[in-house]
Amino acid sequence: MSSLKDIYIDQMQDIYSACKQSKDATQKLHDAATDSELKSALKAGVEGIEQGMSTLSEIIKGHGEDPTDEFCKGMEGLVKEVHAHVLDTDFTDDDVRDAMIITQYQRMAHYAIAGYGCCKAFGKRLGQDDDVTKLDKCLDASYDGDKHMTEIATHGINKAAAA
Template structure:
């Protein structure tokens, strides 16, 4: 798709975040399966559910503009997913608490990518006078940021200490 204005950028970036969500959802499920802490497992499960909801909202928005949600492949998230697999799943980590600390690190890196993407989309939707879409995207942004805060609380609330 040729990009000639802000609406084109908006659709392109919505497709990018949709792709990012597809990729991060899969690896988050894998992270959940290797997590040791039940609190971390629950937080990752909530993360998967949030990603699924975000994908639904993004697909609805993108289709509403006559575009295909799968029109882009997010190379940025591809790299973050590779890192998450290499460092938190495939790495030879002998202490389950240390693995949990690494899982949080990798999950938060992916969440921060999504936070940046959703933030841009909210700004674009607002500028394009698409208030309902901006509201939906703000919900995705808030949920993603909330998941990030949950991971920080888990890390600072005992997981990092246990990993020492």
């Protein structure tokens, strides 16, 4: 690493890897969820992650690099948490499981928000205006997905889980 551009490409590759890992985990969370609104949001999450991966791949390849040259250890840890706290845990209440699903999904989403935000800032500094526009859409989609999960949690699932 010898320049901001090197960091920029590296971090986009990291987020690409994070998306790949979180996509599989989000699909498994979808399969485990019982609330119909949550299932729908998780399905939309998978689709959004796929769109983010497509955008990142396009940007990274546009800089002459391979999007798969990095493996994100941070997301690997978060996916392990998905398994430990949801997929490998026995729940006696579906609402409690759904509340935990939201928790784990949002942790992964926050990782993506941080990554897209950093890459956007690097892109801005480097004058990569087209990249920044695309990264901003990915960042907005990640924020929107996170907000939607908070709404689902606070308007029903958390109340049901507390009952």
